[in-house]
Amino acid sequence: MDMTPENTPLEQSFDLIARQDEADKAITELRGDMDEVKTRLDRVSRAAARPALGRDNPASPEVKGFVDGYLRRGSEKEIKSLSGATPQDGGYAVPREIDAMIARELIEISPIRQLAQVVQVGSAGYRKLVSTGGTASGWVSETAARPETDTPEFAEIAPPTGELYANPAASQAMLDDAAFDIESWLASEIAMEFARAEGAAFIKGNGTHQPLGFLSSPVSLAGDAVRPFKTLQYIGSGDSEGFDTNPEAKLIDLVHTMKAGHRQGASWVMNSSTLSTVRKLKTADGAFLWQPGLIEGQPDRLLGYPVIEAEDMPDIAANAFPIAFGNFKAGYLIAERSATTILRDPFTNKPFVHFYATRRVGGQVLDSAAIKLLKIEA
Structure with a gap:
């Protein structure tokens, strides 16, 4: 028979405290390990998000020659020795x-560029043929004759296009400062001005x-079947000064004037003043009508579709x-010549050095059935 006496209540309390201390210590160590892992992940994320031309990453010889030679000192020898380039259209590519840095910032700043189809072209002009109808289709058996289709139109x-500058x-003194990140500054300044003008x-x-x-x-009240090509359809707001007493009906009508295929991926576009009014609209x-985005990074929505602010509306x-x-x-459709050219000008506004940047950009409506407008009218 086991004659070992049982632990007294006091001893049991000490055992419980000891176990609790061990559990707290284990939890503290686990939290420390988790914090260390999180710190490492944050470090990796910051490194991945860092611009490619950051000081921690060695620049290519082309970039180093362009930045240190041409942008900082105005020397063209480095550019010519690297690529044999000559000034084209008043500047160097x-x-x-x-x-790429300029392009990334443009996408983040320019609202319509975020939404539109963008094509890169090698010359100033761009042309594209689109079908406006006429190509018929149908069903036949395996051995039946195929009827002649309509002539496509x-x-x-x-x-x-135009020259954006x-x-x-x-x-x-700023340029002579080695700590001054001139490439990031220049890309940001150019992108900001380009975005304002092209927006x-x-x-x-x-x-x-x-x-x-x-x-x-051109705009018209006519539907897609009878409206001329390149002409946008619009509907009236119901009031000559704003919205009528049933604003949601007009907005719903506007949504459903568009074909279902185009509604997948559609967005509202308006400026902040209009958005302020729309956010106050209510159903009967x-x-x-407004649905704020509840998740970070998700856009606010109107009738289920994202809203994009464009101050030029x-x-x-x-x-x-x-x-x-x-x-x-x-x-x-936005068509642009991908190369941005820069001309260094240290003479016009001494002691400042200007960087005259240009890019050719064009744009127009591609499919008039894919964009609908609301007009303020009775």
């Missing part, structure tokens, strides 16, 4: 790494030495088109 898309400036042109450009904005395209039972006013709804990937 920037290295691809810097051009095509239309040419040739986006009007920016002219940021820095002092020579307006893609919406309301007149097509003369600049893109033809979708609000500058008092519910807001007009305000709500008589005969204005303050709201667009469309699948801009299918509806609007």
